[in-house]
Amino acid sequence: MTKAIIIKKQGGPEVLELSDINLGKPGPDQIKVKNIAIGLNYIDTYHRSGLYPLSLPSGIGLEGAGKIIEIGSNVKDLSVGDNVSYAGGPPSSYAEERILPAQIAVKIPDGVSHKIAASIMTKGLTSFYLLYKTYKVTSKDVILFHAAAGGVGQIFSQWAKSLGCKLIGTVGSDEKIAIAKENGCDHVINYNKQDFVKEVKDITKGNGVSVVYDGVGKNTFHGSVECLKTRGMMVSFGNASGPLDPVNVPKDIQPKSLFLTRPSMNNYFTTRDEVLEGAAKLFEQIKFGKIKIKIFKEYKLAEAKQAHEDLESRKINGPAIFVI
Numbered sequence: 001m002t003k004a005i006i007i008k009k010q011g012g013p014e015v016l017e018l019s020d021i022n023l024g025k026p027g028p029d030q031i032k033v034k035n036i037a038i039g040l041n042y043i044d045t046y047h048r049s050g051l052y053p054l055s056l057p058s059g060i061g062l063e064g065a066g067k068i069i070e071i072g073s074n075v076k077d078l079s080v081g082d083n084v085s086y087a088g089g090p091p092s093s094y095a096e097e098r099i100l101p102a103q104i105a106v107k108i109p110d111g112v113s114h115k116i117a118a119s120i121m122t123k124g125l126t127s128f129y130l131l132y133k134t135y136k137v138t139s140k141d142v143i144l145f146h147a148a149a150g151g152v153g154q155i156f157s158q159w160a161k162s163l164g165c166k167l168i169g170t171v172g173s174d175e176k177i178a179i180a181k182e183n184g185c186d187h188v189i190n191y192n193k194q195d196f197v198k199e200v201k202d203i204t205k206g207n208g209v210s211v212v213y214d215g216v217g218k219n220t221f222h223g224s225v226e227c228l229k230t231r232g233m234m235v236s237f238g239n240a241s242g243p244l245d246p247v248n249v250p251k252d253i254q255p256k257s258l259f260l261t262r263p264s265m266n267n268y269f270t271t272r273d274e275v276l277e278g279a280a281k282l283f284e285q286i287k288f289g290k291i292k293i294k295i296f297k298e299y300k301l302a303e304a305k306q307a308h309e310d311l312e313s314r315k316i317n318g319p320a321i322f323v324i
């Protein structure tokens, strides 16, 4: 038996129950991992609330780091005893032990702790694909990232800055302005106090930005579109303020011939090679100090309800983890 957070129905943070479960053995392409640290991500709240469907009962959580304790017969490039971190479905990382597809696990390089590895996989691999694959950011770009002081925001901002672009970030409180600046934003706008569209137009002298990375969703979509220059790229990658209303293509997209994409991590890491490429780039950034991780808060598994309440009330300023 192992302890895991299980949800029997979707709903508020109270549906997160610490339970005893029997895991069984890993299948041929799976590994069993004893978790040491587990990442907390906003997407976990969508799985919990029902915004994203799950078949119930279900585990929850997409990323973690620990030690392999069993492997399936087809797994060739990982071994029992390896320290690994992973990101991706099916959700069930909020657990002392879990079984997962071997394809999404990578060895943690020497010098990187389990805590750091657990906190960067989802946020770091997302930053990687957003910056290199969805839109290839270069030093010529002026870009806008919403919720720049958040978990993805802090890693994304440091990485974007290392590419030499000009980075405008938005945040929801004055306290978060300094955090976003520390992480590399050249300009930070408090979108709860300032009109971010006007500010972006002022900063870019009316030109607009080449790409907007919008993980806030409902409350920012239309403003984000307004911030783009002609033929700019609207990257809607999350919905922290709620899901988007249907997009009106003639009104929102056509006037500036915009590109619109709604990317998901699972569509960017579909093969072992893609996972290994992203993880290698991410760990390189950590190794060479281009991305520095400050873990904002550590929780116990039994505090999952509190962790979700904190995340949804915008109190988490950076990567947060559960520690076993």
Ligand SMILES: NC(=O)c1ccc[n+]([C@@H]2O[C@H](COP(=O)([O-])OP(=O)(O)OC[C@H]3O[C@@H](n4cnc5c(N)ncnc54)[C@H](OP(=O)(O)O)[C@@H]3O)[C@@H](O)[C@H]2O)c1
Residues within 6 Å of the ligand: 040, 041, 042, 043, 122, 123, 126, 147, 148, 149, 150, 151, 152, 153, 170, 171, 172, 173, 176, 215, 216, 219, 237, 238, 239, 240, 241, 242, 263, 264, 265, 266, 311, 312, 313, 314, 315, 316, 318
């Ligand atoms: N598509 C993908 O592949 C992918 C992968 C990973 C994450 N994501 C998305 O990326 C976004 C960031 O994820 P994260 O885990 O790093 O979370 P996070 O940024 O640490 O937390 C979400 C932030 O959204 C902002 N926000 C704006 N309106 C909000 C509202 N009404 N309620 C709550 N928060 C609100 C808050 O920042 P302020 O207070 O500064 O406004 C909050 O801190 C999420 O939308 C997530 O779903 C997408």
